Amino acid sequence: MPLNFHPVANIQDLPPGTCQSIELQDHGIALINLEGVIYALDNTCPHAGGPLGEGSVEGDFVECPWHGWKFDIKTGVCQKNPSPSWNVPRYEVQVVDGIIHVAPPTSEKRQ
Numbered sequence: 001m002p003l004n005f006h007p008v009a010n011i012q013d014l015p016p017g018t019c020q021s022i023e024l025q026d027h028g029i030a031l032i033n034l035e036g037v038i039y040a041l042d043n044t045c046p047h048a049g050g051p052l053g054e055g056s057v058e059g060d061f062v063e064c065p066w067h068g069w070k071f072d073i074k075t076g077v078c079q080k081n082p083s084p085s086w087n088v089p090r091y092e093v094q095v096v097d098g099i100i101h102v103a104p105p106t107s108e109k110r111q
Contacts, residue, residue: 003092003103011098014038019062021053025104029053029091032062034073040091040102041076045069052088 008022009031019032021043028043030053041062043053050066057063061070061079070079071088078086092103 005092005094005101005103007099008102009100011038011095011100014100017057019053019055019057021051022102024102027105029102030055030062031093031100031102032057032073034060038093038095038100039073040093041071041073042088042090042105044088045071046078046086046088 006024008024014020014031014033016033016036019030022029022031030041030043032039034057041052043051045052045064045066047069048066050064052062052064052071055063055065060073062073063070071077076088076090089105091105094101
């Protein structure tokens with residue numbers, strides 16, 4: 001089944017080294033600009049529900065603003081506890097004509 005991408009933000013509003021929280025079809029998503037490449041992770045930290053999109057980018061990790069848990073921006077793997085139950089899903093992203101598009105989460109597939 002092909003992915004259905006939705007426009008969510010302007011690339012100019014997300015400079016390298018920053019992140020932001022967005023909502024897409026009732027799902028919180030953290031958009032992260034890592035050295036000019038845009039990534040999208042689930043916005044909810046599995047530790048205590050903190051908003052990852054309001055955290056900070058440190059190297060290849062986004063740090064949750066509530067308790068400092070770090071997640072690999074490219075994979076969603078938790079640095080503190082790499083058990084699959086602590087990882088956050090990542091979502092497909094496209095940038096077209098300066099607009100960031102994200103494929104919303106589906107029950108069939110989360111990457």
